[in-house]
Amino acid sequence: MADSSSPLRNTSFLALLSSRFLAAIATQVQAVAVGWHIYDIARDPMALGYVGLAVFIPMALATLPAGDMVDRYSRRTMLAVGGTMQCITAASMLALTLMNVQILWPYYAALVFMGIGRALGGPAYQALVPQIVPEAQLGRAVAMTSSAFQSATIAGPAVGGLIYLAGPDITFALCFAFYAVSVSVLALVRGPFPKPVITPGIGAVGRLVAGMNYVRSNPVVLGALSLDMMAVLLGGATALLPIFARDVLHTGPEGLGMLRAAPAVGAVAVGLILGRWPLQQRTGFYLFSCVGLFGLATIGFGLSGNFVFSLFCLLVMGASDMISMYVRQTLVQLATPDAMRGRVSAVNVLFIGASNELGEFESGVTAAWFGVVPAAVLGGIGTIVVVGLWAWMFPALRTVDRLTDVKPVLPDEPDAVPQKA
Template identity: 55%
Template sequence: MSDPTVYRHRDFILFASSRFLSTVAMMVQSVAIGWQIYEIERTPLALGLVGLCQFLPMFLFTLPAGEMTDRFDQRRVLSLALLLQGLCAAIFLTLSITGIKTAVAYYAVLVLFGVGRGFASPAGQSLTPFLVPPERLPRAIALNSSVFTTAVIAGPAMGGFLYAFGPEVTYSLCLAFFVAASAITAIIGGRRRAKEVNTEMSRFERVVEGIRFVKNRPVILGAISLDLFAVLLGGATALLPLFARDILHTGPWGLGLLRSAPAVGAALVALALTGRPIERNIGVKMFAAVAVFGVATIVFGLSSNFYLSMGALFVLGASDMISVFVRQSLVSFATPDEMRGRVGAVNMLFIGASNELGEFESGITAALFGSIPAVIIGGLGTLGVVAIWMKLFPPLRDVDRLKDIEFKQA
């Protein structure tokens, strides 16, 4: 039995609460930013730049942040990163109060926000295994994902509702939630990582060690790279302000509902996984889920009906949650404590690339071919990635049980 003084239920609850608040704040903020920038610029490329501005600093800082997470206390790194995101919300609030209508100012703050996310992501991802015993880790991952997706449901809907009262109200809530999440994170306890053993390696060598660890494990590399390219090609969320306004003819409230639809599907799947995690044929089920993600993306691109679009996004989110669960479980089970920050950084770099760089890719493709063809091409590309990855990474396709991962990677 695990020592209850080491794995305290209180600490996981605090961590989940902090993640819920910070995710709601980020989702609320994304609705406001997307709507404001599209009102200013009225081009799909402008929406794509929202993702690029966040991806570039994440690309530069995530790997060093992973090394820092392994060197220092993850709780302190995460708390400071959330505080930086709160500062960005305060700047957005100031821009709105002063009535500044230039997109460049908002892009500049998004770059700073990307820095905060670059440090928060590996610190947050590496923390869960220190708060629960190993035998409860799959359910903790599913519960953590459920909390996250619930926040992703509430956030966009809340953002669309609050934006009707003005961006100032919206950003004020974001500021309060980020600061509260930072304060909660600072008091989390739980198991502490053992003191660093290898003190001879430079920070650069330690970062490279994390990259090499992932590279030498085809199951992990295949899982996170599948997510990278599938979501990079199939991400339609960046264009939702355009679809909401110009194709589905709705307002900020409709945009909020569209942004929430994938999270509703994801939340229901995460809730099911909390009670009954996937135990057999994990690899095949992951590939099948990503294929469904691609089909749902195509349906969304072809739809001009608000409710059909909502349904397609619902299925998209549900299928994506299965992929998220498998990927996080693989990484958690196959990574030693002393490398969780660095491996988590590599994982989050791939995720950041798929989400934020995917938004930029969607904006560029929409500018070149049109919004509807861009989404359809992306969905077809996702299906192509599934077929290619099944051939490139047979160890991932053949994974049966999570408990076999360490043996397969030995």
């Protein structure tokens, strides 16, 4: 039962949460369908690698400009445009499968729209939440939206696999319907929204530079974003799960499915707890502690030869990552002026998107060099080292007490430090 202080009593937030969940389910289902269909055509693992590249390159190129657009125009509209791009991807995939196209480049071209949609939707979504949720409820709102996304991560692949049995055309048609409904639901997200603050005489490049300079000059924002980025970059053991499942834990596809779901299960469980009982104090301490715990759990997973203990380590990794993500996203939103939230959120999306992709690459390289177990252990050790370095380099972040203590720093203030409420 939602209480009076719950964001769930806010119709606009509930609509936004529903939209995010539907889009996330569609994305997970579509990822399964795209992978199966492309591999059916090519029978080449590299063809699947190009799938990620087709999404990542346009996302990486468009994210920062998209952040500027989010700050200049309606964030709800930008989110709807991003969702429409995803609709175009699903519709294109449906058309290609119905026409039985057997060459790959049209599929990759369709995925470019997915990358652009993610570039627009990520910053727009993150910057829109603080506009419709009161500051006192922001932490709970972040936990709820993260839980919704993780729930989709758990259910989506299984649902996608079952639907794909009916055929790729049915699967892509359903994805299109989910994306379309997610865009339509945004009409229920109501304002009034503050008008964008546009400084005259500053061009697009100047605005982008201002956003990046704000991140660079504010130790709370820079520390939170870079800590998470480094943890994901170094602790990417989940990319090695197929190898661990087969060669280390000696389990089959069903075991791999359980291993893949375990981090999301841990994240959802903790997200539900945070949605009900948000952190009240010592949030900087919890941020660093949970990233350190993520590193320890990664080491434990790497050294484990027991399936049950490996599941436990992955659950801990997901749970600790949820707490650090909850603190990071809330801190970044509270420490950023509304006029810059689109650009700062774009930097956040770019940091995390790049670290996910590069983290998988790093894990693959170290596994090839040293072996899969040393790769996971070294990644966990590296994460713990980063926690110690960042705790020393960013004392303003380490000593944050209440989340609501953090206030935006005006651009003309020389020292970007948390301001007490």
